[in-house]
Amino acid sequence: MATPASAIVGGVPATTPYATSLQSFSSTTSGRADAAEATANFECGGVLIAPTWVLTAGHCIPYTTGQARLNSLSWKEGGEAIPIKAVFRDPAxxxxxxxFGNDGGLVQLAEPAHSQSLPLAAFEQPKTTPGTLQGWGLTCDDLLGDSTDPCWKSKPEHLQELSMKRVDDHVCDLLSPSGTQLMEPATMMCLVPSKDGKSGACFGDSGSPEFLTLQVLDKVTKRRRWQPVVFGIQNAIMNASSFKDGSGNLIPNVCSVGPNGAINRDALTKVSPELPWIINTIAAHDRSASVSVQRNLITPGDLAPDTLGAPRK
Incomplete structure (x- = not known):
């Protein structure tokens, strides 16, 4: 649907936490008259691309003001929890x-993370090549009620992942209520689940990374190694112009099947067109981090022969 995506329906538990959990804080009274404690609320996914920088979706930026939790399969605990220092949204x-175009966002952390950052792809993901989307979004999309509906409460604590493949851009064509085409191929790409069935990104998966695990040649030793490479950031579900029908009722299964039984279609922000903005924005605040991101970019020349034909599962 033409709305920010949230969680993965029909996925499986992830075993390696490449995704970062971006959170806001709300204050709750602790019991004493004038005492309160901050409660973390999961908002969006992201991915660490430098020790103090997380890449996410631009539409997530207004909500990601608290902390980032890295290197944990749980968004609630474990790994590293680092306060957010500043946030930036692609002005385009x-x-x-x-x-939905140019939906890039950056989160600057208050201190360096010890978790491993992932390299970004300096080229587009090939058609039909499967990748992996990770996220903490909804795992149920039988949305038949309001915010009290059990489906809205199905956001998992454990990170989920789903295999998806890129298809022709026109598969994600969708008109807004005003008649504007929402799929913008210049900065977006269209993905569908690799296997048939009720699956797809859903509410809460916004900002989560989509990556391919490829064989690359080490820049120093020239030896082959397997490396997750980020090609996209979850942007929007393209199954309907709204997740409500003409009477204001929620449309069930919009994240996984869509109206009229259509297959799930997800529009992701392509990393490669966002690279100039990413590199320049980081450089304006942290030149060494910008150099690190550029040094870690993966180009076709960095790949071992035929690696795109046989990505590791």
Whole structure:
């Protein structure tokens, strides 16, 4: 649907936490008259690309103001929890949500993370090549009620992942209520689940990384090694112009099947067109981190022969 995506339906538990959990804080009274404690709330996914920088979706930026939890399969505990220092949104994006292009966002952390950052792809993901989407979004999309509906409460604590493949851009074509085409191939790509069935990204998966595990040649030793490479960031579900019907009722299964039984279609922000903004934004605040991101970029020349034909599962 033409709305930010949230969680993975029909996925499986992830075993390696490549995704980062971005959280906000809310204050709750602790019991004493004038005492309160902060409660973390999961908002969006992201991926660490430098020790103090996380890449996410631009539409997530207004909500990611608390902390980032890295290197943990749980968004609630474990790994590293680091306060967020600043957030940045690609100025070419549309904060009103009327269009989905250029949906890049950056989160600067208050201190360096010890977790491993992932390299970004400096080229587009090939068609039909399967990748992996990770996220903490909803695992149920039988949305038949309001926010009290059990489906809205199905956000998992454990990170989920789903195999997806890129298809032709027109598969994600979708008109907004005003008649504007929401799929923008210049900065977005269209993915569908690799296997048939009720599956797909859902509410809460926004900002989560989509990556391919490829054989690359080490820049120093020239030896082959397997490396997760980030090609996309979850942006929007493209199954309907709204997740409510004309009467204001929620449309069930919109994250996984969509109206009229259509297969799930997810639009992701392509990493490669966002690279100039990513590199320049980081450089304006942390030149060494910008150099690190550029040094770690993966180009076709960094791949071992035929690696795209046989990505590791």
């Amino acid at each position: 994006s549309d904060p009103t949500g009327a269009r």
